[in-house]
Every structure is written in structure tokens, then in C-alpha cells.
Amino acid sequence: EDYDGPPVVGEYVTMLPHLKPLDYEGNKHHEIRLDTFTQEIEVADGVRFRAWTFGGMVPGPVIHVKEGDKITFTMKNRSDEMVTITKPGLEGSDYLKQISENDYMGAEPSIMPMPHSMDFHSGTVAKDDKWRTIAPGETISFDWYANYAGTYIYHCGTPSVLMHTAMGQHGVVVVSPKDGYETDDRVDEEYVVVQSEYYLKKGAGDLYQYDFEGAQTKQPSHVVFNGHQTILHDQPLTANEGERVRIHFSNNGPSLTSSFHVIGAIFDRVWLEGHPYNEMRGMQTVLLGASGSATVEFIVPEEGKYTLIDHEFADAEKGATGTLKAGPR
Amino acid sequence: EDYDGPPVVGEYVTMLPHLKPLDYEGNKHHEIRLDTFTQEIEVADGVRFRAWTFGGMVPGPVIHVKEGDKITFTMKNRSDEMVTITKPGLEGSDYLKQISENDYMGAEPSIMPMPHSMDFHSGTVAKDDKWRTIAPGETISFDWYANYAGTYIYHCGTPSVLMHTAMGQHGVVVVSPKDGYETDDRVDEEYVVVQSEYYLKKGAGDLYQYDFEGAQTKQPSHVVFNGHQTILHDQPLTANEGERVRIHFSNNGPSLTSSFHVIGAIFDRVWLEGHPYNEMRGMQTVLLGASGSATVEFIVPEEGKYTLIDHEFADAEKGATGTLKAGPR
Amino acid sequence: EDYDGPPVVGEYVTMLPHLKPLDYEGNKHHEIRLDTFTQEIEVADGVRFRAWTFGGMVPGPVIHVKEGDKITFTMKNRSDEMVTITKPGLEGSDYLKQISENDYMGAEPSIMPMPHSMDFHSGTVAKDDKWRTIAPGETISFDWYANYAGTYIYHCGTPSVLMHTAMGQHGVVVVSPKDGYETDDRVDEEYVVVQSEYYLKKGAGDLYQYDFEGAQTKQPSHVVFNGHQTILHDQPLTANEGERVRIHFSNNGPSLTSSFHVIGAIFDRVWLEGHPYNEMRGMQTVLLGASGSATVEFIVPEEGKYTLIDHEFADAEKGATGTLKAGPR
Ligand SMILES: [Cu+2]
Ligand SMILES: [Cu+2]
Ligand SMILES: [Cu+2]
Ligand SMILES: [Cu+2]
Ligand SMILES: [Cu+2]
Ligand SMILES: [Cu+2]
Ligand code: NA
Ligand code: NA
Ligand code: NA
Ligand code: NA
Ligand code: NA
Ligand code: NA
Ligand SMILES: [Zn+2]
Ligand SMILES: [Zn+2]
Ligand SMILES: [Zn+2]
Ligand SMILES: [Zn+2]
Ligand SMILES: [Zn+2]
Ligand SMILES: [Zn+2]
Ligand SMILES: [Zn+2]
Ligand SMILES: [Zn+2]
Ligand SMILES: [Zn+2]
Known part of the structure; x- marks a missing residue:
């Protein structure tokens, strides 16, 4: 072609x-x-x-x-x-x-x-x-x-x-x-967030390159949301106090699990794999395998900042965090 | 103050x-x-x-x-x-x-x-x-x-x-x-058990200290129940034959999953994250992310010893085990 | 005796x-x-x-x-x-x-x-x-x-x-x-697949032997289906186009999770731990702890090859894959 x-x-x-x-x-x-x-x-x-x-x-x-x-x-x-x-x-x-x-x-x-x-x-x-x-x-x-x-x-x-x-x-x-x-009428904001790992090491010149050993031993150099270590802080998700936020969260791996949590919020609804049949309620954290997903919803309790995080803190420290910035009602 | x-x-x-x-x-x-x-x-x-x-x-x-x-x-x-x-x-x-x-x-x-x-x-x-x-x-x-x-x-x-x-x-x-x-009227014993990891190495003198590299690479020195490697053996949970035991189990991490199981028992009820809506039945093992929890119940089949365990055996061998000692009916 | x-x-x-x-x-x-x-x-x-x-x-x-x-x-x-x-x-x-x-x-x-x-x-x-x-x-x-x-x-x-x-x-x-x-009348093929890890290293002579350090650090040498790295490719599961296939899948560990997926299929039904009460639908992947299981069903969409896989790709590359070969309707 x-x-x-x-x-x-x-x-x-x-x-x-x-x-x-x-x-x-x-x-x-x-x-x-x-x-x-x-x-x-x-x-x-x-x-x-x-x-x-x-x-x-x-x-x-x-x-x-x-x-x-x-x-x-x-x-x-x-x-x-x-x-x-x-x-x-x-x-x-x-x-x-x-x-x-x-x-x-x-x-x-x-x-x-x-x-x-x-x-x-x-x-x-x-x-x-x-x-x-x-x-x-x-x-x-x-x-x-x-x-x-x-x-x-x-x-x-x-x-x-x-x-x-x-x-x-x-x-x-x-x-x-x-x-x-069931909640479609009440959702105010709808986002997609993807977690994934990079296995990189310094290469020749300034560019990084694939780290075969890191990948094989499940030791990523970076674990990120939406592909970049700081993008969801530099460009936060936004919402307002009292709003219902829906996030389609996918853990694209390739190898690790994610314990997805939003600091300051509780998931009012969780649909495992995003399928309406698989409903859970009142979850602090949802655990996802590699190529696992969940559609989650929470209500923003007040103006301020909320942090999306893989609560497996070794991964969070490699970058798996982001911000939701909530304005006033 | x-x-x-x-x-x-x-x-x-x-x-x-x-x-x-x-x-x-x-x-x-x-x-x-x-x-x-x-x-x-x-x-x-x-x-x-x-x-x-x-x-x-x-x-x-x-x-x-x-x-x-x-x-x-x-x-x-x-x-x-x-x-x-x-x-x-x-x-x-x-x-x-x-x-x-x-x-x-x-x-x-x-x-x-x-x-x-x-x-x-x-x-x-x-x-x-x-x-x-x-x-x-x-x-x-x-x-x-x-x-x-x-x-x-x-x-x-x-x-x-x-x-x-x-x-x-x-x-x-x-x-x-x-x-x-749903089972409140039938519960005989109610406990709280927490799993967590320590990342320690020998320091100066006799004290241990934080192992930064162990923490970053998810290689804990100890994985424990209720904070101490042997406490739930030294001071077992107790119950009697035929009783329904409820355990609020929380995997506090910071980084690993837990495959929580009780040797000799099957979980008659599991509420994921402890929320009554998220009910499961007949589980041998419940998988929890970091900062994930479950309220589980099982019936003690007979007098004797039962072992609480993270069935991820590499973690069990680092200490994630405990005992429930069951007396006669 | x-x-x-x-x-x-x-x-x-x-x-x-x-x-x-x-x-x-x-x-x-x-x-x-x-x-x-x-x-x-x-x-x-x-x-x-x-x-x-x-x-x-x-x-x-x-x-x-x-x-x-x-x-x-x-x-x-x-x-x-x-x-x-x-x-x-x-x-x-x-x-x-x-x-x-x-x-x-x-x-x-x-x-x-x-x-x-x-x-x-x-x-x-x-x-x-x-x-x-x-x-x-x-x-x-x-x-x-x-x-x-x-x-x-x-x-x-x-x-x-x-x-x-x-x-x-x-x-x-x-x-x-x-x-x-619920689906018993519609199931055409029923199989059992087990995932597990080996921790082996070269020993004296030609035989391999247990790798204590690999086991303790969760670095398996092989992650396999039904005990052998290639058996489910050498001897694929079989079915035909349009058939409903049920797999009782058990992750026997001893230490790792499995993100079980079938390439080309979606799980129409998943019963966590194989218990009929724990029903999920429309799952691409089911995450299992060590000693966790699921009974899954999918409908074969067309003649061809389907790959069973632990979608934690570092484990897949150590062998956790298999084939289902589907014939014509
Ligand atoms: Cu490619
Ligand atoms: Cu937290
Ligand atoms: Cu502090
Ligand atoms: Cu066991
Ligand atoms: Cu033996
Ligand atoms: Cu895939
Ligand atoms: Na993670
Ligand atoms: Na919170
Ligand atoms: Na564990
Ligand atoms: Na048992
Ligand atoms: Na795995
Ligand atoms: Na597919
Ligand atoms: Zn937008
Ligand atoms: Zn938090
Ligand atoms: Zn008051
Ligand atoms: Zn007491
Ligand atoms: Zn057991
Ligand atoms: Zn008999
Ligand atoms: Zn056969
Ligand atoms: Zn696939
Ligand atoms: Zn058309």
C-alpha cells in the first residue's frame, strides 16, 4: 500500500x-x-x-x-x-x-x-x-x-x-x-487513564534504550500513567466539588499488577473490566492484573487536589501517580 | 500544642x-x-x-x-x-x-x-x-x-x-x-489481621535499618502478620469447633500482593474491601492488592490448629503466617 | 504399609x-x-x-x-x-x-x-x-x-x-x-489447565536442580501450563468454531500471580474460585493469586488458533502459554 x-x-x-x-x-x-x-x-x-x-x-x-x-x-x-x-x-x-x-x-x-x-x-x-x-x-x-x-x-x-x-x-x-x-445520568466527568511500565536504561548518546534484563526480572525503570512520568501532574484531570467522576482505568502492563487508588476518595462504583455486570461498591483500591481494567466512579468531596496512584508504593515511586484538581462547586 | x-x-x-x-x-x-x-x-x-x-x-x-x-x-x-x-x-x-x-x-x-x-x-x-x-x-x-x-x-x-x-x-x-x-447473628469470633512488609538490613550496632534498595526492588526482608514475624504463632487467635470466625484482613503493603488463605478452612463468605455489597462465597484464597482488604468468614471444622498464610510461599517463608487454635465444641 | x-x-x-x-x-x-x-x-x-x-x-x-x-x-x-x-x-x-x-x-x-x-x-x-x-x-x-x-x-x-x-x-x-x-447444557469442551513456576538451575551433570535464591526472590526459571513449557503447544486443547469451551484454571504458584487471558477470545463467564456464586461476565483477563482459581468459559469465534497466556508478559516469555486449536463448525 x-x-x-x-x-x-x-x-x-x-x-x-x-x-x-x-x-x-x-x-x-x-x-x-x-x-x-x-x-x-x-x-x-x-x-x-x-x-x-x-x-x-x-x-x-x-x-x-x-x-x-x-x-x-x-x-x-x-x-x-x-x-x-x-x-x-x-x-x-x-x-x-x-x-x-x-x-x-x-x-x-x-x-x-x-x-x-x-x-x-x-x-x-x-x-x-x-x-x-x-x-x-x-x-x-x-x-x-x-x-x-x-x-x-x-x-x-x-x-x-x-x-x-x-x-x-x-x-x-x-x-x-x-x-x-446505572449511573450514566449522574456522571459529570469521564476520563481514560492507562498504567504501564517502561524498562529503559541509558544507551549510547543521550537516548535511553530497552533494558532486557530489567524486563525479564520485572524491574521497570518507570511505571507511569498515560505514558509519561509526570503528565497527569503537569496536566491534571479536572472536576468540581460534588461531581461524579468516572475513570476507565486500564493496566496495560506488560508485567506488573496495579493497586489503583485515588487519595482522598473512595470508589462508589467499580465495574471490573468495565462490564456492567461486574459491579462492586465502596472500594478504596482495585487490584488489576496485566491487561486488566476497571471502570471506577467517585464523588469529589471538596475543592482541592486528589492523587491517582498505584498503591504498590515501589511502583508509585517510579512514577505511577497523577493528579485530579477539583474546583469549587 | x-x-x-x-x-x-x-x-x-x-x-x-x-x-x-x-x-x-x-x-x-x-x-x-x-x-x-x-x-x-x-x-x-x-x-x-x-x-x-x-x-x-x-x-x-x-x-x-x-x-x-x-x-x-x-x-x-x-x-x-x-x-x-x-x-x-x-x-x-x-x-x-x-x-x-x-x-x-x-x-x-x-x-x-x-x-x-x-x-x-x-x-x-x-x-x-x-x-x-x-x-x-x-x-x-x-x-x-x-x-x-x-x-x-x-x-x-x-x-x-x-x-x-x-x-x-x-x-x-x-x-x-x-x-x-447478613451473618452478624452467627459470628462467634471477630479479629483483625494485617499483612505488611519490612525492608530491613543490619545497621551499625545491633539495630536494623531501612533497606532502600530492597524497598525499591520489592525484595522485603520480612513479610508479617500484625507487625511481628511470629506473634500470631506465639499468641494464636482462638476459637472453638463449629464456630464461625470473622477476620477483617488488610494487606497494608507497601508494595506486594497477598494471597490470603487459612490452611484447613474454606472462606464461607468473603466481602471484598469489607463492603457487604461485594460478596463472594466458597473461596480457598482471596487475592489482595496493596491497601486492599477483605472481611472473610469460615467455620472451624474441628478442634486443632489452623494456619493463616499468604499463599505466595516466598512471602510466607519471610513470615506471613499465623495460627488459629481451636478448642473442642 | x-x-x-x-x-x-x-x-x-x-x-x-x-x-x-x-x-x-x-x-x-x-x-x-x-x-x-x-x-x-x-x-x-x-x-x-x-x-x-x-x-x-x-x-x-x-x-x-x-x-x-x-x-x-x-x-x-x-x-x-x-x-x-x-x-x-x-x-x-x-x-x-x-x-x-x-x-x-x-x-x-x-x-x-x-x-x-x-x-x-x-x-x-x-x-x-x-x-x-x-x-x-x-x-x-x-x-x-x-x-x-x-x-x-x-x-x-x-x-x-x-x-x-x-x-x-x-x-x-x-x-x-x-x-x-447455569451454562452446563451449553458446554462443549471442558478442560483443566494449571499454571505453576519452576525455580531451577543447572546442577552437576545434565540434570537441573532447585534454585533456592531464585525461589526466595520470586525469579522463576520457568513458568508453565500443565507442568511443561511447551506441552500445550505440542498437544493443543481442541474445540470447534462456535463451541463453548470451559476451562478450570488454577494458579498453583508457589509465589506469583497470573493474569490469565485467551488471545482472540473474551470470557463470557468467569466464576472466581470455580464457585457458581462468584460470577463475572465479559472479562478479557482474570487475575489469580497463588492458589487462586477460576472457571472460565468462552465461545470459539472461528476456526484457527487461540493462545492461552499469562498476560504478565515476563512470565509468558518463561513459558506460560498454550494453544487451543479450533476446527471448522
Ligand atoms: Cu510490534
Ligand atoms: Cu493510601
Ligand atoms: Cu511519616
Ligand atoms: Cu495451601
Ligand atoms: Cu513434600
Ligand atoms: Cu493481549
Ligand atoms: Na504495580
Ligand atoms: Na481515601
Ligand atoms: Na504476597
Ligand atoms: Na483448606
Ligand atoms: Na504471572
Ligand atoms: Na481478545
Ligand atoms: Zn477533554
Ligand atoms: Zn490514600
Ligand atoms: Zn458531635
Ligand atoms: Zn480480644
Ligand atoms: Zn492450604
Ligand atoms: Zn461410604
Ligand atoms: Zn481428553
Ligand atoms: Zn490478547
Ligand atoms: Zn457498514
């Missing part, structure tokens, strides 16, 4: 922590493109590396669909191509507009030709067909159906999956339940 | 594994004091260190309230003061009476001036106000409401939280549901 | 991943023997060690009973005896027939005299009696009742339990609920 258009296309495709509301009745057929390519990005103050990405950031874009929707998905492996994502005027998705206005990773095009693939946990398919690996320059296209509500990881499934995901190839699909959650 | 009275005050404040029954109708306004100060304590045979404590032990006192109660909480940072907690006649709480009768940690006053704070997971507040850090000699006082039933950790939230909690600053609040648990 | 008959006896006792259907009405009294003895086995290509086993394999046999059944259990410690399990014609259980036809571990009798014991998580008993340790040559026999439905680990409980289980002494009991699962 000779495609050199916008690398991310889709009406309901946004940059973290944003989730585009679904403004349609019934079901929809989505046409979504998510190209994979290399970008040099910052993931912590002074820490840059050549990430393998979906759409140029880590994690990749948030895809929002409804239970029952059909998705025609296309991906070109452009890892051998310089792809610029930060210039204004890029059409195709809210995601591209958002990144051009808010390039918090300081993304710079880079080349690292590599076979890649796509595995949507939100879809049910035979992986040897649709999740197959494609070479640089190749394009894959397939349909999948959002048969189950929930918040799902997507990621590259090419071996070493540990390396491909740790290098940045993961993101989230939110499949909103067709009959909604 | 010039306060030099009893460091722990409160009518429903006890030493682990005890939980004082709530003998009042409706709701209550509790006035609770929990000062923070340094104590040299034993945490395993031959292992003593200068712990940062709430109330002089690790974990700190158990606070028992009812859903809907109001708590006026006061804490003085007395880390720069020699505070004696083991002498008879200390008024203020059952906790102080219990420690004076049963000083199983061999607590000795010590000084290590340090800023500290208090974060009650059972409360919903803006942390930049009520969870704020206070210097040695300062006192903080604030109200919170027990809006959600459950078993909750409290802990110091001052950076490095990993270090402050690993040094000993954590405990448990049990918020009993206002409408009770 | 002078017993030198078949080391595994029982009508509903099979080799992983098989589960023998229960073809009786009401409850039954099972007489089950599971001797413990040493076998040199292969656990990965080129990796052999002298395993401590129940019944000669790792994990040991699958025991299937019904909620309410009584089990009279007998075990001889034959760790000081050469026991052959691979020869044809061994009577006593389907397990022995299956291993004689499919000796995928290349089991060879070996001797390592050692005290051992048996702890069935499916039973409720005082461990100081029935779970007691017996010396080589001794036999233990006791009754237990399957009072709670679910999928349970059994294991040796002799110290160091970390070592005894890591050396191979664990297996699974499936207790089918007396009123069944």
Missing part, C-alpha cells in the same frame, strides 16, 4: 485522557486506521527513547465504540518511514488535532523497521488470521465486532510481546454498554 | 488483633487521638529497629466505627519526643491498656524527628488540606465521616510514602456497615 | 488437561489413592530434574468429585522407592492409562527419601491431624468432604512448602457444584 495520509483516522479516536462521547443512536460501523511507526518521545524528565507506537504516542489513541458496533480496522506498518504527527492541520481524528495542540512527549519522527501486528482484546477472532504480523510497508485490514462491553487493551502481539509492548505498542478501546451503566 | 498526655485516645481503639464491639445504637461522634512518634521495637526474633509509628506499635491501633459516624481526629507529631507507652495506668484507650499488659514488641521510646501526616482511606477529603504534613511538635486536627462500610488502611502520606509506611506508619479502620453483614 | 500396587487409584482421576465427567446421580463415596514419589521428568526442552510428585507427574492427577461427596484418601510416601508409572496395563485410574499412552515428560523412576504430606484446599479439616507429615515408607489415610464447589489446589504442606511445591507436589481437585453451573 502506498498510503501516506494521516496515520490515525476515526471519528471517535482521541488522545488520553480524553474519551469522545458517543453521539449516535443504535449501532454504527466505524472505519478506523491506526498506523504503527517509530517516534522518539519523552517519557520522563530527561528520558527520551525511540518508541514503537500506534499513532505516535505511548499509549496509542483511545478508541471509543458501543457494544454491538462493527469496526473495519486498517493498519500500515510504517516503521521504516518518517511520520510526522505534530504538525497543525492533520485531518482524520480528534487525536491528531489534540497532539498537534499538546505535544507533551515532544515527538520526533524516527525509523526502526520492524515487523508488528495488532491484537484487540475487545474483539473475538482467530489470531493466526487477524492478529497476524506484517512487515514494514505492509498494510492489514480486518473487521471485528464489539460484542462485549468493557475497557480493553490493544497491543502488538509480535514476539517478543514483552519487548513490543514495553517499547510502547499498546492502547485502549472503550466499549460502552448498549444499555449503559 | 504542648500536649503530653496519652498518645492514643478513643473509646473504640484497640490493639491488634482485637476489635472492640460497637455497643451503641445509631451513629456516634468519635473523638480520636493518634500521635505519631518513634519506638524501637522487635519485629522478629533478634530483629529490632527504630520504627516510625502511630501510637507506638506497627501496625498502629485498630479504630472501629460505624457507617455514618463522624470522627474528630487529632494527631501530634511527637517524633522529637521520648514517648512511653508500656507503663501501666495509661488512660485513653483500650489500646494503651492492652499494650501495657502485652508489650510483645518490647517497645522502647526513641527519637527521630521527621515530618509526618495521616491519610485515612476510610475518609473522603481533599488531601492537600487534611492529609497535610506536619513538623515535629505540631498538631493537626480535622473531621471526617465514615461514609462507606469496609476495612480500610490508614497511613502516613509524606514522601517517600514507600519509606514512611515501610518504617511502620500504617494501621486499620474498620467501618461496620450500618445494616450489618 | 507394604503396599506396592498402583500409585494412583480412583475412578474419576485423570491426567491434565482431562476431566472425567461425573456420570452418577446424587453423591458418591470416593476411594482415592495418590502416592508421593520421585520421578526424573522433562519440564522444558532439554530441562530435566528429579521432581517430587504426587502420582509421578507435575502437576499431579486431576481429581473430580461432586459437591457433597465423601472422599477416603490414602497416600503412601514412596519417595524411597523406585516407582514406574509409564508401563502399559497399570490399573487403578484413567490417569495411569493416560500416562502410559502419553508419557510427555519422559518420566523415569528415581529415589529421594523425604518427608511429605498432603493438604487439600477442597477439604476442611484440622491440619495438625490430617495434613500431617509422613516419613518415607509410611502411609496416611483420612476422610474429607467436598463441602464447597470450586476448583482447588492440593499440595504438600511440609516445610519448606515453597520448596516442596516448587519441586512439583501440587495438583487440582475440581468439585462440581451439585446444582451445576
Whole structure:
């Protein structure tokens, strides 16, 4: 395929922590493109590396669909191509507009030709067909159906999956339940937050590179929310006193658990994996496996600051924290 | 504040594994004091260190309230003061009476001036106000409401939280549901058990000290129940054949999960986070994140010994075991 | 006891991943023997060690009973005896027939005299009696009742339990609920899969041996399904397009969690610990503690290959993967 258009296309495709509301009745057929390519990005103050990405950031874009929707998905492996994502005027998705206005990773095009693939946990398919690996320059296209509500990881499934995901190839699909959650009418703010680990060490020059031993021994260099060690402090989530905040939280791993907590709040509702059937109440903390998720809600008790945290404090100290800033009622 | 009275005050404040029954109708306004100060304590045979404590032990006192109660909480940072907690006649709480009768940690006053704070997971507040850090000699006082039933950790939230909690600053609040648990009439014994990790290495002299690298790499020296490697064997929980035993179990971390199991028993009921809505049945093992809890119940099948254990055996071998001794019917 | 008959006896006792259907009405009294003895086995290509086993394999046999059944259990410690399990014609259980036809571990009798014991998580008993340790040559026999439905680990409980289980002494009991699962009529395939860790390093000669430091620091050499790094690829589970597959999945540890996922599928039903009360729906991944289990079901969307995986990718790369091969409708 000779495609050199916008690398991310889709009406309901946004940059973290944003989730585009679904403004349609019934079901929809989505046409979504998510190209994979290399970008040099910052993931912590002074820490840059050549990430393998979906759409140029880590994690990749948030895809929002409804239970029952059909998705025609296309991906070109452009890892051998310089792809610029930060210039204004890029059409195709809210995601591209958002990144051009808010390039918090300081993304710079880079080349690292590599076979890649796509595995949507939100879809049910035979992986040897649709999740197959494609070479640089190749394009894959397939349909999948959002048969189950929930918040799902997507990621590259090419071996070493540990390396491909740790290098940045993961993101989230939110499949909103067709009959909604019981609290839909009362939700004031809705966000998506993703936890993930980096395994990096100083490389030649100023760039960091993949730490094989760290990855194999589960000793990450950074554990982060939305791909960057301080982004959710630099650009806090916002809400107001008395509001109900919903967060679709996904622990994209690749290897560790997360004990997700919000300092100062208690989760009024928790739906494990984001599925309305799996409801819990009154939780201080929700424990998530690698590629596990939860949709949580809490009510902001008063004006002030709230901290999102992996309460496994060794991981929190490696960066797994963020802020929600609450204004007055 | 010039306060030099009893460091722990409160009518429903006890030493682990005890939980004082709530003998009042409706709701209550509790006035609770929990000062923070340094104590040299034993945490395993031959292992003593200068712990940062709430109330002089690790974990700190158990606070028992009812859903809907109001708590006026006061804490003085007395880390720069020699505070004696083991002498008879200390008024203020059952906790102080219990420690004076049963000083199983061999607590000795010590000084290590340090800023500290208090974060009650059972409360919903803006942390930049009520969870704020206070210097040695300062006192903080604030109200919170027990809006959600459950078993909750409290802990110091001052950076490095990993270090402050690993040094000993954590405990448990049990918020009993206002409408009770379905099994309340059938429970014969009710206990509180807390799991936590120590990260210690030999220091100068005979005392142990904090092991920064162990803490950062999640390699604890000791994983314990109720703060001491052998306390729940030296002083087992007790019950009788046929009785229903309830344990409020909290995994206070700071970093690891717990796969809590009782050898010889099956959990007839499990309420995740201690909330009555989150009921599970027939569980051999309940998995808890860091700052996760569960209220579990089992029926003692026969006279004999039962072992409480983190079934993650590498952690069990570091001490995360205890005994329940069951007498005849 | 002078017993030198078949080391595994029982009508509903099979080799992983098989589960023998229960073809009786009401409850039954099972007489089950599971001797413990040493076998040199292969656990990965080129990796052999002298395993401590129940019944000669790792994990040991699958025991299937019904909620309410009584089990009279007998075990001889034959760790000081050469026991052959691979020869044809061994009577006593389907397990022995299956291993004689499919000796995928290349089991060879070996001797390592050692005290051992048996702890069935499916039973409720005082461990100081029935779970007691017996010396080589001794036999233990006791009754237990399957009072709670679910999928349970059994294991040796002799110290160091970390070592005894890591050396191979664990297996699974499936207790089918007396009123069944809601989906019983629709299940087409039913399997048992067990995850566990090995802590091995090169020993003298060609054999591997136990790695004490690896075990204590939670750094396994191999993380496997059904005891062998590639067995579930070499001998995939099978099903057909459109079928509902049920897997009783047990994470036998000894120390790590598992984030169990099937690539290409979503769990339509999950019963935590295998108990029908603990139902979840629409899960991409289920997180299990050490000695935690889940009964999961998914519908095979199309012909092709599906990968069972611990989505904690550092563990997946150590072997925690397997294949389900789906034929046409
Ligand atoms: Cu890739
Ligand atoms: Cu906390
Ligand atoms: Cu502190
Ligand atoms: Cu066990
Ligand atoms: Cu043994
Ligand atoms: Cu995956
Ligand atoms: Na999937
Ligand atoms: Na974590
Ligand atoms: Na809180
Ligand atoms: Na643990
Ligand atoms: Na048991
Ligand atoms: Na794992
Ligand atoms: Zn927004
Ligand atoms: Zn269409
Ligand atoms: Zn907190
Ligand atoms: Zn007591
Ligand atoms: Zn009052
Ligand atoms: Zn056990
Ligand atoms: Zn079979
Ligand atoms: Zn009988
Ligand atoms: Zn997958």
C-alpha cells in the first residue's frame, strides 16, 4: 500500500485522557486506521527513547465504540518511514488535532523497521488470521465486532510481546454498554487513564534504550500513567466539588499488577473490566492484573487536589501517580 | 500544642488483633487521638529497629466505627519526643491498656524527628488540606465521616510514602456497615489481621535499618502478620469447633500482593474491601492488592490448629503466617 | 504399609488437561489413592530434574468429585522407592492409562527419601491431624468432604512448602457444584489447565536442580501450563468454531500471580474460585493469586488458533502459554 495520509483516522479516536462521547443512536460501523511507526518521545524528565507506537504516542489513541458496533480496522506498518504527527492541520481524528495542540512527549519522527501486528482484546477472532504480523510497508485490514462491553487493551502481539509492548505498542478501546451503566445520568466527568511500565536504561548518546534484563526480572525503570512520568501532574484531570467522576482505568502492563487508588476518595462504583455486570461498591483500591481494567466512579468531596496512584508504593515511586484538581462547586 | 498526655485516645481503639464491639445504637461522634512518634521495637526474633509509628506499635491501633459516624481526629507529631507507652495506668484507650499488659514488641521510646501526616482511606477529603504534613511538635486536627462500610488502611502520606509506611506508619479502620453483614447473628469470633512488609538490613550496632534498595526492588526482608514475624504463632487467635470466625484482613503493603488463605478452612463468605455489597462465597484464597482488604468468614471444622498464610510461599517463608487454635465444641 | 500396587487409584482421576465427567446421580463415596514419589521428568526442552510428585507427574492427577461427596484418601510416601508409572496395563485410574499412552515428560523412576504430606484446599479439616507429615515408607489415610464447589489446589504442606511445591507436589481437585453451573447444557469442551513456576538451575551433570535464591526472590526459571513449557503447544486443547469451551484454571504458584487471558477470545463467564456464586461476565483477563482459581468459559469465534497466556508478559516469555486449536463448525 502506498498510503501516506494521516496515520490515525476515526471519528471517535482521541488522545488520553480524553474519551469522545458517543453521539449516535443504535449501532454504527466505524472505519478506523491506526498506523504503527517509530517516534522518539519523552517519557520522563530527561528520558527520551525511540518508541514503537500506534499513532505516535505511548499509549496509542483511545478508541471509543458501543457494544454491538462493527469496526473495519486498517493498519500500515510504517516503521521504516518518517511520520510526522505534530504538525497543525492533520485531518482524520480528534487525536491528531489534540497532539498537534499538546505535544507533551515532544515527538520526533524516527525509523526502526520492524515487523508488528495488532491484537484487540475487545474483539473475538482467530489470531493466526487477524492478529497476524506484517512487515514494514505492509498494510492489514480486518473487521471485528464489539460484542462485549468493557475497557480493553490493544497491543502488538509480535514476539517478543514483552519487548513490543514495553517499547510502547499498546492502547485502549472503550466499549460502552448498549444499555449503559446505572449511573450514566449522574456522571459529570469521564476520563481514560492507562498504567504501564517502561524498562529503559541509558544507551549510547543521550537516548535511553530497552533494558532486557530489567524486563525479564520485572524491574521497570518507570511505571507511569498515560505514558509519561509526570503528565497527569503537569496536566491534571479536572472536576468540581460534588461531581461524579468516572475513570476507565486500564493496566496495560506488560508485567506488573496495579493497586489503583485515588487519595482522598473512595470508589462508589467499580465495574471490573468495565462490564456492567461486574459491579462492586465502596472500594478504596482495585487490584488489576496485566491487561486488566476497571471502570471506577467517585464523588469529589471538596475543592482541592486528589492523587491517582498505584498503591504498590515501589511502583508509585517510579512514577505511577497523577493528579485530579477539583474546583469549587 | 504542648500536649503530653496519652498518645492514643478513643473509646473504640484497640490493639491488634482485637476489635472492640460497637455497643451503641445509631451513629456516634468519635473523638480520636493518634500521635505519631518513634519506638524501637522487635519485629522478629533478634530483629529490632527504630520504627516510625502511630501510637507506638506497627501496625498502629485498630479504630472501629460505624457507617455514618463522624470522627474528630487529632494527631501530634511527637517524633522529637521520648514517648512511653508500656507503663501501666495509661488512660485513653483500650489500646494503651492492652499494650501495657502485652508489650510483645518490647517497645522502647526513641527519637527521630521527621515530618509526618495521616491519610485515612476510610475518609473522603481533599488531601492537600487534611492529609497535610506536619513538623515535629505540631498538631493537626480535622473531621471526617465514615461514609462507606469496609476495612480500610490508614497511613502516613509524606514522601517517600514507600519509606514512611515501610518504617511502620500504617494501621486499620474498620467501618461496620450500618445494616450489618447478613451473618452478624452467627459470628462467634471477630479479629483483625494485617499483612505488611519490612525492608530491613543490619545497621551499625545491633539495630536494623531501612533497606532502600530492597524497598525499591520489592525484595522485603520480612513479610508479617500484625507487625511481628511470629506473634500470631506465639499468641494464636482462638476459637472453638463449629464456630464461625470473622477476620477483617488488610494487606497494608507497601508494595506486594497477598494471597490470603487459612490452611484447613474454606472462606464461607468473603466481602471484598469489607463492603457487604461485594460478596463472594466458597473461596480457598482471596487475592489482595496493596491497601486492599477483605472481611472473610469460615467455620472451624474441628478442634486443632489452623494456619493463616499468604499463599505466595516466598512471602510466607519471610513470615506471613499465623495460627488459629481451636478448642473442642 | 507394604503396599506396592498402583500409585494412583480412583475412578474419576485423570491426567491434565482431562476431566472425567461425573456420570452418577446424587453423591458418591470416593476411594482415592495418590502416592508421593520421585520421578526424573522433562519440564522444558532439554530441562530435566528429579521432581517430587504426587502420582509421578507435575502437576499431579486431576481429581473430580461432586459437591457433597465423601472422599477416603490414602497416600503412601514412596519417595524411597523406585516407582514406574509409564508401563502399559497399570490399573487403578484413567490417569495411569493416560500416562502410559502419553508419557510427555519422559518420566523415569528415581529415589529421594523425604518427608511429605498432603493438604487439600477442597477439604476442611484440622491440619495438625490430617495434613500431617509422613516419613518415607509410611502411609496416611483420612476422610474429607467436598463441602464447597470450586476448583482447588492440593499440595504438600511440609516445610519448606515453597520448596516442596516448587519441586512439583501440587495438583487440582475440581468439585462440581451439585446444582451445576447455569451454562452446563451449553458446554462443549471442558478442560483443566494449571499454571505453576519452576525455580531451577543447572546442577552437576545434565540434570537441573532447585534454585533456592531464585525461589526466595520470586525469579522463576520457568513458568508453565500443565507442568511443561511447551506441552500445550505440542498437544493443543481442541474445540470447534462456535463451541463453548470451559476451562478450570488454577494458579498453583508457589509465589506469583497470573493474569490469565485467551488471545482472540473474551470470557463470557468467569466464576472466581470455580464457585457458581462468584460470577463475572465479559472479562478479557482474570487475575489469580497463588492458589487462586477460576472457571472460565468462552465461545470459539472461528476456526484457527487461540493462545492461552499469562498476560504478565515476563512470565509468558518463561513459558506460560498454550494453544487451543479450533476446527471448522
Ligand atoms: Cu510490534
Ligand atoms: Cu493510601
Ligand atoms: Cu511519616
Ligand atoms: Cu495451601
Ligand atoms: Cu513434600
Ligand atoms: Cu493481549
Ligand atoms: Na481478545
Ligand atoms: Na504495580
Ligand atoms: Na481515601
Ligand atoms: Na504476597
Ligand atoms: Na483448606
Ligand atoms: Na504471572
Ligand atoms: Zn477533554
Ligand atoms: Zn457498514
Ligand atoms: Zn490514600
Ligand atoms: Zn480480644
Ligand atoms: Zn458531635
Ligand atoms: Zn492450604
Ligand atoms: Zn481428553
Ligand atoms: Zn461410604
Ligand atoms: Zn490478547
